[in-house]
Amino acid sequence: MQEAGTASPGGSSVKFDQTPKTHVIKVHPDDNVAIVVEAGGLSEGTRIADDVVLVAAIPQGHKVALTELAEGDTVVRYGEVIGTATRAIPKGGHVNETNVRLPTPPPLDSLPLATRKAAPVEPLEGYTFEGFRNPDGSVGTKNVLGISTSVQCVAGTVEHVVQRIKRELLPRFPNVDDVVGLNHAYGCGVAINAPAAIVPIRTLKNIALNPNFGNEVMVIGLGCEKLQPSTLIDDRPVKIYENTEAANPDANVLSLQDESFQGFGDMIDGILAMAERHLERLNRRRRETCPVSDLVVGTQCGGSDAFSGVTANPAVGFAADLIVRAGGSVMFSEVTEVRDAIHLLTPRAVTPEVGQALLDQMAWYDDYLSQGQADRSANPSPGNKKGGLSNVVEKALGSVIKSGNSPIADVIGPGERLRRKGMTFAATPASDFVCGTLQLAAGMNLQVFTTGRGTPYNLSMAPVIKVSSNSTLGQRWHDLIDLDAGRIATGEASIEDIGWELFHLILDVASGRKQVAAERLGLYNDLVLFNPAPVT
Template sequence: MSDVILLAPHDDVAVATRDLVPGESVTTGDGESDGNPTVVVVRDRVPRGHKVALRDLPLGSEVRKYGQVIGRTTRPVPAGSQVHVHNLEMPRMPDVPGASDAASDYAYATEHRELPVPEGERPTFLGYRRADGRVGTRNYVAIVTSVNCSASTARFVADQFRGRALAQFPHVDGVVALTHGSGCGLVPTSEGGRTLLRTLRGYAAHPNVGGVLVLGLGCEMLQVDALVAEAGIPADTLVRRLVIQETGGIRATVRAAVAEIEAMLPELDARRREVCDVSDLVLGLNCGGSDGYSGITANPALGVASDLLVAYGARSVLAETPEVYGAEHLLTRRAVSPEVGRRLIDRIAWWREYAAAGGGTLDNNPSPGNKAGGLTTILEKSLGAVAKAGSADLAAVYQYAEPIDTPGLGFMDTPGYDPVSVTGLVAGGATVVVFTTGRGSVLGCKPSPSIKVATNTAMYLRMHEDMDLNAGRIVDGTASLAEVGREIFDLVLAVASGRETVSEELDLGQDEFQPWLLGTVT
């Protein structure tokens, strides 16, 4: 294991693989383009995962990592110094008042890569084939609430089926109450209303849901019948509706709802998994609690797994628009058409206006935890985040919670806040989510399983009961990027076939249902 990692020739910084102390010498190995190693005497304490300057950087210098600019120095930085928030800032980004003004700043559909289908037998998994042709990886009953006023009632119902209550129905994965803080006081036809309705319909129609109980209060703006109508719910999904004001109040509704679900269970339990092709998978890509290793280990390893899935014809979807900001030019070049690339820039422009309207900017990111882990600017964070997308062409760009209907790599417009982002991916149809983390995020996302991949071994050892796989071995030198990528791919297939993730063992994922709430509330 090298003391530091140089990620691209001519980078100005390297990443420490251990805590560096002043006075010691470190070398980049043979990463420089001329083949000669760079030896640097460390001047400052540089924590593991943080950056050390490889050469003297004058005031105002552009600093490169991954071969891309991540910031500009705010003071002279001698070689061997730590490069972080005290001497590096976000460079001024060009104003983007609208997508049309930004269009000329990007290259579209200029880089294409045909991913070869690996030789040998095609992979399969054991899934639940639904009436509409989609394939689920789980078999849940979902209580979908139309309004926050029915949230407590939904939880009371779901609580009746916790623990050993489903022991006699081993092929039913659980009953999940999908509650939220909206549904009334908003205009259903507004952007916020449409987004919430799209999210709730996506969960009601999800291939991991075999039975759905739609639960409302009765006087809300978003009515139960409107939620079910045009939701595209598969014909074999068992659908029931209850309205608290019509049923006789909370207690009566809980009794009625429990009876409805109990009546569903024998039929749902009779369903069995069948052999399905790998192309039937829909993978959601997300990261949270990122650190300086995220873009070196777990994210590019997930990119390897994503490329394998795409090569076989599956769907894989990147998200978190504020966390590709500054790296979007890498994705527009890979778009299958200029139109797809411009749709991504449309969303970047929308976000810049949205952030400005709230008195902020997109470079408010990274979070304090990200910075403690070694990330300094949103450019650096985004360059590491897009590694999750591998090298496949960008085939589609989706609005939040839109159905993921195009084979290949897609991008969904979501916030960077993990529960909201993953909720959008699952609403779009993601049947498995892989979630990379460097600081130790513990997200679940019922009804889809969440696979947690650690970026570094120290965190994995500290939180191994909450992690499914350790990608830190790439930096440790005990596994290659390709090997860990293949492990993630194999784990996705195993989990899709029914293997429990650690978040499922802990019964996580109900409270993490967090739809993106937009718009005026009156």
């Protein structure tokens, strides 16, 4: 049996004893369950320890009871209670969502705030990447023209014009990486003045400020929508079509209902003329050497499994700590996959105010779920359960390890921009696409995404490095996974080994020296706004 020498669900300090052959991994000395390592699982009768023999076949990643568990006994993984047994489970039995009951979530009114004194760490110096520096000091990892929409009505037009630009204009501007449409389902038929409407509106405004766009974002609107284009971007005159005295080469907003347009072709010509001027400016950008302190890395997990919290996520946490030591910025998110581990995070807040902000975001989301007549049991997904995760508590304990061990410097709400260097909790739903959209709005210029079940998820606005939690997936999806952290589980590599490997991969991808797998394949997901406000 592989067993951890030390373990910390709130950080990346899980370390496994390396053994030539192992059947299961036990994370913490106090755990009474372990997860099956071997591809294909283990058959009934397999001896995994001197006194533990499987009484049933157990799939890869699923939990085996290391002791007899009576009904009502606590089930412990990561040294934390992940639930109680709903019935007796024999030693060597299969522990899963059918026989484990959710425990009570941590309270939000009595947790320690900013009580953990951060251990001194040596600054990490001498590491750089090649990025696109912007006038405001931010740095892009890509050089992209963004075309945003103010309302879903114009999404088809934007898709049409993006293809035209790629065919007709982009080949003339070799220093521009891409042109992307920032389509979404917001903008009209919504309660635009409802308090919660600030979330989607500021998300769209802040996405336009993402450093990968180099301040060259266009907004295409219809004209009659509630969310007027001028509210999303600094507006200048929109008369950019030819033979018009009011033409302004700096215009960045265009409405299709403008009465000067005669037909669809005229609208497209206007957008193409606007795009050409933006492309000319973007084409003048060049990569330059930048310190790691200019990186803004988002971390996320999707299609997680029971290995995520012992391989991929701890390795991400280790790399995140390296970036923070170098002065850079890292975000972790996904409120529902943090809520049940919040007691491990509030002590790491740099101040009581930051700790309270963490609790405030948890409370806001608790209320949001309650209003929708849902609760945290809606997470995890069927795929997560098939990968061995019994409930959201187990999932959260493995998820928060992406935050490493660094002090938590700040907390931002959904759609807000990053304010401080270091480790930030950026509150988002757990949905992959919504989380990615909100991290883009926060200023992310690169994302690291861990997965155990697999997903082709990718963003066109920022590169997404995908890390597999198990080697079965890494080998099967060899052309979709960028880094296999499953080698940690098999003893071929340590968390530190994979963490450093990921750190160097981040620098290579940020510099444009390496292309992520999904980008090579041309796979990209749409943006999905988080809109907690009413739809009218």
